[in-house]
Structure formats: C-alpha cells, structure tokens
Amino acid sequence: xxxxxxxxxxxxxxxxxxxxxxxxxxxxxxxxxxxxxxIGFWDHWxxxxxxxxxxxxxxxxxxxxxxxxxxxxxxxGNKNLLTIAAEAQAKSGHDIFAMPTWWAHSNADQLENxxxxxxxxxxxxxxxxxxxxxxxxxxxxxxxxxxxVGSQIKGPCSRIDLMKKHAGIDVQAMYPxxxxxxxxxxxxxxxxKAAEACHKAGVPFGIGLGETTDNVDTAGAIFLSFGAQLVxxxxxxxxKTDAVRQALDFYKKLISFLPPDVAAWDDASNNKWxxxxxxxxxxxxxxxxxxxxxDAPQVAEQCWTHGFPKGPKGRFAPYLxxxxxxxxxxxxxxxAKSLLIALSKPAAIEKMVNASGGYDLPAYxxxxxxxxxxxxxxxxxxxxxxxxxxxxxxxxIAASPAPPKIAQQIYAQATLTxxxxxxxxxxxxxxxxxxxxxxxxxFMRS
Amino acid sequence: MADVALQPNTVGAAQPVRKRSGLQKALKRKSxxxxxxxxxxxxLIALLVLYPAFYSLHLATLNKSMQRFVGxxxxxxLFKRDTFWLVVKQSCIFAITAVLFKALIGFIxxxxxxxxxxxxxxKWRGMLLVPWVIPPAMSTLAWLWxxxxxxxxxxxxxxxxxxxxxxxxxxxDWARFSVILVNVWYGAPFFMIMYLASLKSVPExxxxxxxxxxxxxxxxxxxxxLPMMRNIIAITTLFxxxxxxANFDIVRILTAGGPLDHTHIFATWAFRIGIEGSDIPLGAxxxxxxxxxxxxxxxxxxxxxxxRGNEA
Numbered sequence: 078x079x080x081x082x083x084x085x086x087x088x089x090x091x092x093x094x095x096x097x098x099x100x101x102x103x104x105x106x107x108x109x110x111x112x113x114x115x116i117g118f119w120d121h122w123x124x125x126x127x128x129x130x131x132x133x134x135x136x137x138x139x140x141x142x143x144x145x146x147x148x149x150x151x152x153x154g155n156k157n158l159l160t161i162a163a164e165a166q167a168k169s170g171h172d173i174f175a176m177p178t179w180w181a182h183s184n185a186d187q188l189e190n191x192x193x194x195x196x197x198x199x200x201x202x203x204x205x206x207x208x209x210x211x212x213x214x215x216x217x218x219x220x221x222x223x224x225x226v227g228s229q230i231k232g233p234c235s236r237i238d239l240m241k242k243h244a245g246i247d248v249q250a251m252y253p254x255x256x257x258x259x260x261x262x263x264x265x266x267x268x269x270k271a272a273e274a275c276h277k278a279g280v281p282f283g284i285g286l287g288e289t290t291d292n293v294d295t296a297g298a299i300f301l302s303f304g305a306q307l308v309x310x311x312x313x314x315x316x317k318t319d320a321v322r323q324a325l326d327f328y329k330k331l332i333s334f335l336p337p338d339v340a341a342w343d344d345a346s347n348n349k350w351x352x353x354x355x356x357x358x359x360x361x362x363x364x365x366x367x368x369x370x371x372d373a374p375q376v377a378e379q380c381w382t383h384g385f386p387k388g389p390k391g392r393f394a395p396y397l398x399x400x401x402x403x404x405x406x407x408x409x410x411x412x413a414k415s416l417l418i419a420l421s422k423p424a425a426i427e428k429m430v431n432a433s434g435g436y437d438l439p440a441y442x443x444x445x446x447x448x449x450x451x452x453x454x455x456x457x458x459x460x461x462x463x464x465x466x467x468x469x470x471x472x473x474i475a476a477s478p479a480p481p482k483i484a485q486q487i488y489a490q491a492t493l494t495x496x497x498x499x500x501x502x503x504x505x506x507x508x509x510x511x512x513x514x515x516x517x518x519x520f521m522r523s
Numbered sequence: 524m525a526d527v528a529l530q531p532n533t534v535g536a537a538q539p540v541r542k543r544s545g546l547q548k549a550l551k552r553k554s555x556x557x558x559x560x561x562x563x564x565x566x567l568i569a570l571l572v573l574y575p576a577f578y579s580l581h582l583a584t585l586n587k588s589m590q591r592f593v594g595x596x597x598x599x600x601l602f603k604r605d606t607f608w609l610v611v612k613q614s615c616i617f618a619i620t621a622v623l624f625k626a627l628i629g630f631i632x633x634x635x636x637x638x639x640x641x642x643x644x645x646k647w648r649g650m651l652l653v654p655w656v657i658p659p660a661m662s663t664l665a666w667l668w669x670x671x672x673x674x675x676x677x678x679x680x681x682x683x684x685x686x687x688x689x690x691x692x693x694x695x696d697w698a699r700f701s702v703i704l705v706n707v708w709y710g711a712p713f714f715m716i717m718y719l720a721s722l723k724s725v726p727e728x729x730x731x732x733x734x735x736x737x738x739x740x741x742x743x744x745x746x747x748x749l750p751m752m753r754n755i756i757a758i759t760t761l762f763x764x765x766x767x768x769a770n771f772d773i774v775r776i777l778t779a780g781g782p783l784d785h786t787h788i789f790a791t792w793a794f795r796i797g798i799e800g801s802d803i804p805l806g807a808x809x810x811x812x813x814x815x816x817x818x819x820x821x822x823x824x825x826x827x828x829x830x831r832g833n834e835a
Contacts, residue, residue: 159798166803180801183801184801288780289779336672336673337690337693338673338688338690339672339693340694340782341691341692341698341782342672343779346673353673486800489795495783498782498783519604522587522600
C-alpha cells in the first residue's frame with residue numbers, strides 16, 4: 078500500500094481554495110445548501126392571495142437553495158401583534174416578519190438595517206411616500222422593506238347613485254377613470270354639505286368614531302387637513318392650537334350627520350354599512366367593495382373609490398403600510414435580504430397586487446398605475462384612483478408627525494376620536510383639549 | 524473502652540440502614556406519595572404560571588424601552604393617570620356587580636333545579652350549563668351580533684313594542700350593562716352547579732327538625748341552607764371574583780373598552796397599552812395592579828372558610 082504524503086504547500090492551497098469557494102458561492106451547493114429561512118407573513122383576507130407570495134418565495138428558494146418555511150399570521154384578534162411581542166421578548170422566531178404600521182419603529186433596536194438593499198430597490202421602483210419613510214426609518218436606518226401585501230389607503234368609497242341624487246356630486250366626473258382628478262371643489266366644506274344632504278335623505282355617511290383603526294385613520298386625515306397635530310415632529314405638545322380647535326369644530330358638525338351609534342363602531346361596522354346599502358359613503362380600502370361584489374352586486378356596481386376632500390392645509394389620506402423586517406437575531410440575514418430584493422421586483426409586486434384584486438398597494442411611485450386598478454370592476458375603473466396615481470393627496474397616518482413612539486400611543490389609545498366624541502357630547506372645548514394634553518404628556522414618557 | 528473503640532464502626536454501619544429506612548418510610552408516607560403524584564402538575568404550574576408571573580414582575584420594573592430599571596416608577600406614573608383610576612373603578616364595578624348577580628341567580632336557579640323531580644333534573648342541569656361550556660369568545664360574538672350598533676336583533680325586537688333603539692355598546696352606561704350582562708349569563712351556571720351540589724349535601728333531617736320547630740320557608744333558608752352552604756359560597760365567590768377581575772374576552776370582543784374607555788377593565792387596558800401601544804412594562808404594571816387586591820380578598824375569604832371549618 079502506497080500512501081501519498083500531503084505537503085504543507087498543498088495543504089495551504091487546498092484550504093485556501095475551499096475557503097474561497099465557501100465564501101464566494103454561498104448559495105450554489107446542494108439542495109438547501111444556503112441554510113434555512115422562516116418567514117412570518119400577514120395572512121391575507123383575499124382568498125388565494127397568500128398563494129402568490131408562496132409561489133414567489135418558493136421560486137426564489139429553489140433558485141438560491143434555501144429551505145423556507147412560511148407562516149401566515151392573521152391580524153384578527155391581533156395575533157400578529159402578539160407574535161411580534163413574543164418574538165421580540167424571546168429574541169427568537171422567524172427571520173423575516175411582516176410588521177404593520179408602527180411595529181417596525183417600536184422594535185427598531187431589534188431589527189436589521191436594510192438600507193443597503195433599499196437603495197437599489199428605490200432606484201428600480203421609484204421613491205417611496207413620506208409615510209413609508211416616517212414609519213420605516215429611524216436614524217437613517219431602514220427598519221424593513223415596504224411590503225405591498227397588506228398596505229392600503231383608506232380613502233372614501235362612495236355610492237355613485239346616492240351621491241349624485243342627494244348631494245349633487247358626480248364622483249366619477251370628479252375622479253374619472255384613466256385621467257387626472259378634477260376635484261378642486263372637493264373640499265371639507267363640500268364634504269360636510271354632502272354629509273348633511275345624505276343624512277337628510279336617510280343614507281348617512283358611515284364614518285365611525287370608535288377606537289379601532291378605521292375610525293382613527295379618518296380622524297387623523299381630517300385633523301391633518303386642518304394642520305392639527307397633538308404633538309409636533311420635535312415632540313412638543315401642540316394640542317391647544319387653533320388648528321386643533323377647528324378640526325374639533327368640524328367633527329362636531331360632522332357627527333350630527335352620522336348614524337347615531339358611530340361611537341360603538343369597529344372596523345367591520347363601516348363595511349357592513351356600505352354593503353347593506355344604508356349609506357352613501359365610507360372610508361375604507363376596497364375590501365368593503367370586494368365583499369359587496371360577492372354579497373350585494375347591485376351595491377358594488379355603484380361604488381367608486383376616490384380621494385379625500387381637501388382642507389385648509391391640504392388633502393390628506395390615511396396610508397397604512399406593512400414592512401418586511403429582518404430580526405437581528407436571524408441566523409440567515411443575507412438570504413433574508415436576497416429574498417426581500419426578489420419580492421420587491423416590479424414583476425413580483427404586480428403578481429401580488431393582482432392576486433389581491435388590487436387591494437395591496439406598493440409604496441413606490443413607479444408602481445401606482447398597474448393594469449389591475451384600471452381594469453377592476455364593476456364599475457370598470459372603480460379602483461383607478463385608489464393607489465393615488467397622480468399624487469393628488471398626501472399619504473399620511475393619524476398622529477403623525479409626532480415622533481413615532483409617541484404617535485403610536487396617540488393612535489392606539491384613539492385619542493383623536495375620543496376628543497371628537499367628548500366635544501360632541503357637550504364637554505367644553507378647553508376641557509377636551511386639557512384632557513388630550515394630559516393624555517399626550519403621559520404618552521411622552523421614555 | 525471496648526464500646527468506645529467499636530462506636531465509629533457501629534455508627535458507620537448503622538447510618539445507611541437508618542437512611543434507607545428513612546427513605547422507605549418517607550416513600551410510604553401518604554403525603555410523600557401525594558407530593559410525587561402532584562409533582563408533574565407543580566412543575567407545569569411553575570413553568571406556565573410562576574415563571575410568567577415573575578417575568579411580568581420583572582417587566583413592570585423596566586422603563587418603556589425595557590432598557591433601564593425604574594423600580595416602582597411605572598406604578599407611580601399610573602397613579603397619576605385619570606384613565607387608570609377610571610379602569611380601577613370600572614374593574615371593581617364590573618367584577619363585584621357581575622359576581623353578585625351570578626351568585627344570586629345561581630342560588631335561585633339551583634333551588635329551582637333542586638326541587639325538580641330527579642327524573643327530569645338531569646336534562647335541566649345539562650341545558651342550564653350550556654352557557655358555561657361554550658367557549659366565551661364564541662358566545663360573546665353571538666352577543667355582539669345581538670347588540671350590534673346598527674343591526675341589533677334586540678333593537679329589532681324591541682322596535683315592535685315601540686322601544687328603542689338602545690345604544691347597547693355605544694353609550695357608557697348601556698355598554699357597562701351589556702358587558703356585565705354577558706358575564707353574568709356566562710358565569711351563573713357555574714354558581715348554579717356548585718350550589719346545587721352543596722344543596723344536595725345538606726342533610727334532610729335538618730329541614731325536618733326545622734319544620735318541627737315551626738320554621739317557615741325563609742327561616743329554613745336563613746338558618747339551615749345558608750349556614751350549610753357558607754364554605755361553598757365563599758370559595759365560589761372568591762374563585763369567580765378572581766376570574767371576573769381577570770376577564771378579557773367578553774369586554775374585548777363586545778366593546779374593546781369603549782366608548783371613551785368606559786368599559787375597560789385591567790386586562791383589556793393592559794392589552795391596549797402593552798400590545799397595541801407597544802409599552803409592555805406599563806401594560807405589565809396595569810395587569811399586576813390587581814394582584815394585591817385579589818390577594819387581600821383571598822386572605823379574608825379563605826381565613827373565614829378556615830375559621831368555619833374549625834368551628835365545625
């Protein structure tokens with residue numbers, strides 16, 4: 078038996094070559110050579126929408142030799158929020174998690190900075206809106222990649238026939254499918270008159286004043302239209318200002334034209350209001366219209382999604398983005414980033430938007446004119462203005478521009494809708510403002 | 524001398540025997556066997572109850588970003604908040620009113636069922652237990668539809684009598700009434716079944732003796748039934764008080780704490796602050812606030828039970 082002796086030079090060369098191969102080609106060895114990746118996606122309410130995400134992830138996984146597991150976690154009962162809290166505490170769990178609105182910021186210290194991949198994504202897809210930056214960035218660090226899945230604008234969804242008949246407003250002419258809005262006269266004043274007319278006609282607007290997000294989002298957009306902020310961007314209290322007083326006065330008038338039970342409304346109430354045919358307008362993404370398409374087609378074919386009315390300080394619409402964030406305890410961050418790049422390709426985004434029937438909104442300016450919004454119906458073009466294709470309105474979130482950690486408290490505690498209700502129920506303006514100021518002071522604790 | 528010389532060996536040889544016999548004796552003792560048999564449960568409770576309890580105590584001492592120890596700072600902060608005292612007040616109203624009504628209704632219904640002939644009693648017992656065996660999250664959803672602000676089945680029915688519409692969940696007082704009503708509906712069967720079991724154990728001779736002494740219906744209840752049921756009433760009340768104070772699902776589903784925070788109780792407000800508001804330390808502090816209240820209640824009630832036990 079002869080045995081070849083390994084020289085020192087041969088040993089060093091072999092070691093160097095295998096190290097180089099390992100470093101330079103992380104995803105090219107056998108099946109699942111690039112390790113594992115677990116993902117916590119938001120469980121979409123549109124049947125079949127999850128499949129588009131699964132297919133895209135599997136396609137990427139097969140190419141990159143990564144073993145992936147996907148959990149679809151619903152937002153019903155705040156299950157996704159509970160999972161986020163548990164994973165943040167345990168410092169263990171999924172590698173990638175779909176963070177709704179405020180949760181990227183509230184877990185900022187535990188999230189991987191994805192600025193390195195956001196640069197190329199923005200270069201390809203276009204700039205993101207201000208709300209995405211406000212919620213997704215902290216100290217020049219990107220806390221996640223904006224996810225189109227679950228992101229939405231909660232604009233007005235009007236009944237074409239009822240608005241024309243009772244308020245004399247042709248919403249299709251104001252927001253024509255395929256062309257720019259002609260909505261200069263669509264102001265808060267016009268909106269209030271329309272609310273009054275529809276109330277008199279027995280088909281009041283369905284705008285809730287409960288403590289859930291739909292209610293808070295509408296109040297947030299209207300407050301911002303008056304320039305009303307409870308806490309400014311620097312963290313100063315700005316409750317006792319004329320802008321806040323004007324917003325409260327407006328809401329007081331508006332509430333008297335709304336259904337009497339709006340204080341108890343949750344996020345399902347406005348949907349039911351529209352689908353049952355009892356109201357002329359609600360503020361919601363097209364989910365209510367989609368349900369009407371199935372359950373009340375005669376209502377659906379009269380629905381038109383469009384922009385918010387303009388206030389003294391501009392036209393604001395509530396925008397609620399999701400972010401795909403990578404936990405800093407993830408053991409496969411490079412693979413996670415590679416997947417997020419793949420999911421942010423225009424073709425992938427279009428596939429996911431199509432699967433959601435146009436409900437999901439990409440955050441990028443080059444992706445607001447996809448075919449699905451032009452073609453969805455009935456009536457055809459009903460979603461054309463849903464993604465804000467002409468940047469006609471400023472996309473915002475309630476309680477902004479307060480520092481996100483304070484704003485999240487204002488949002489979660491529904492301070493805005495509570496103020497409106499208190500004032501409407503007869504509390505003196507200054508007392509309501511003092512109450513809100515006390516609440517905001519409490520939210521500022523560090 | 525010989526004794527002294529032999530002593531170390533004797534001790535050395537006798538010790539293992541004594542040890543072994545001690546262990547055998549310990550193992551033979553009923554209490555040891557009982558302890559060993561309950562050990563798996565004790566470990567489970569330690570893992571699932573004690574660890575989270577101590578962890579929440581730890582959380583309650585941290586600042587909002589959970590990076591700094593603040594001692595009792597979170598409680599100090601809470602004590603200055605009006606909403607917190609509103610929640611304390613509501614939790615007390617909710618728990619005390621609900622437990623009182625559950626006990627009262629349970630007591631009355633238990634008497635009715637007790638007086639039903641044995642043949643048909645089982646059916647009634649089964650039917651009356653239905654609210655208690657349905658998962659509360661499900662039954663509360665049904666109640667939510669009955670109370671729905673716009674499509675309430677109750678309001679629809681009442682409209683035939685020219686009454687309403689009643690803002691079941693939209694008005695502070697009605698909303699409080701609604702959450703208490705659902706809690707009573709859900710919890711009364713538990714009281715009923717406990718009281719029924721207790722009623723069945725009251726010796727018939729006592730009633731016969733009372734009847735011979737000329738006691739009327741009320742006197743029989745006051746001097747025979749109630750004293751015989753005292754321990755069960757006390758333990759059931761304590762148990763229910765703890766569970767009702769810690770209630771979450773009914774309020775969360777029915778009103779989510781609204782309108783204007785007027786139905787929030789500790790658990791729902793803690794969830795709002797801790798999970799929805801991402802202020803976990805403050806949420807933990809809110810949920811821990813009820814521990815001393817319940818501990819004091821438990822001490823008083825159980826001490827009383829003990830006293831009565833000794834008297835007996």
